[in-house]
Amino acid sequence: MHKAKNEKILVIVAHADDEAIGCGGTLIRHNDNGDEIRIIYMTDGVSARAEGASTEVNIAGQNRLSAQQQACHQLNVSKYYNFDFPDNRMDQISLIDITQVIEPIITEFQPSVIYTHHGGDLNVDHRIVHQAVLTACRPQPNSWVKKILSFEVNSSTEWASTSMSSAFLPNYFVEISEYQQEKQQLLEKYQEEMKPYPHTRSIEAINYLNKVRGSSVGVESAEAFMLIRAIH
Numbered sequence: 001m002h003k004a005k006n007e008k009i010l011v012i013v014a015h016a017d018d019e020a021i022g023c024g025g026t027l028i029r030h031n032d033n034g035d036e037i038r039i040i041y042m043t044d045g046v047s048a049r050a051e052g053a054s055t056e057v058n059i060a061g062q063n064r065l066s067a068q069q070q071a072c073h074q075l076n077v078s079k080y081y082n083f084d085f086p087d088n089r090m091d092q093i094s095l096i097d098i099t100q101v102i103e104p105i106i107t108e109f110q111p112s113v114i115y116t117h118h119g120g121d122l123n124v125d126h127r128i129v130h131q132a133v134l135t136a137c138r139p140q141p142n143s144w145v146k147k148i149l150s151f152e153v154n155s156s157t158e159w160a161s162t163s164m165s166s167a168f169l170p171n172y173f174v175e176i177s178e179y180q181q182e183k184q185q186l187l188e189k190y191q192e193e194m195k196p197y198p199h200t201r202s203i204e205a206i207n208y209l210n211k212v213r214g215s216s217v218g219v220e221s222a223e224a225f226m227l228i229r230a231i232h
Contacts, residue, residue: 010111014125015045016068022151025176048088120165170224
């Protein structure tokens with residue numbers, strides 16, 4: 001029997017699988033704590049891959065949506081939202097148009113914690129989503145949002161050059177030692193998006209990164225974040 005819902009958690013990502021890679025263990029922990037989780041997916045994550053190959057894109061999109069639904073089921077997500085912003089082209093859309101789809105969800109759901117991308121990622125969609133989240137969460141009196149955290153995504157965060165963006169310098173860690181196996185099961189839902197090791201986007205590399213982040217703070221496994229804002 002599930003515990004009573006304690007906190008409201010909103011995750012805002014560019015692509016389905018970003019949530020699993022960046023904060024999957026943390027979300028499993030939130031669910032175990034009885035918190036309510038919702039996720040916003042801004043693009044289909046596949047439409048930029050094969051210009052003109054509509055059949056292949058449609059199949060890839062259906063497979064990714066199916067993987068997303070399985071991941072949300074595992075995380076006990078109460079509601080998810082899929083938007084159709086252009087994959088890997090979100091910089092072509094006015095920031096206000098992106099912000100305006102996020103704001104009503106925040107107003108309706110009233111989350112206390114938001115997880116999103118690091119603003120210095122190589123992937124342009126990640127950077128735009130980060131900016132839109134901060135715009136939607138402008139500090140206002142009586143805001144429901146008490147904490148905003150950005151996470152790292154393998155093959156995007158560590159690939160960015162510090163000459164073009166700010167580096168990911170984690171200052172907030174969530175131990176996921178007892179949830180590492182469940183996180184791997186979550187990642188396996190997105191098997192089609194994973195690469196063979198030693199690619200940084202392999203399940204093995206993601207597990208290793210969690211172990212490195214954990215050892216840096218004296219635990220077996222952890223996910224790392226940059227704390228953007230916290231109100232106590």
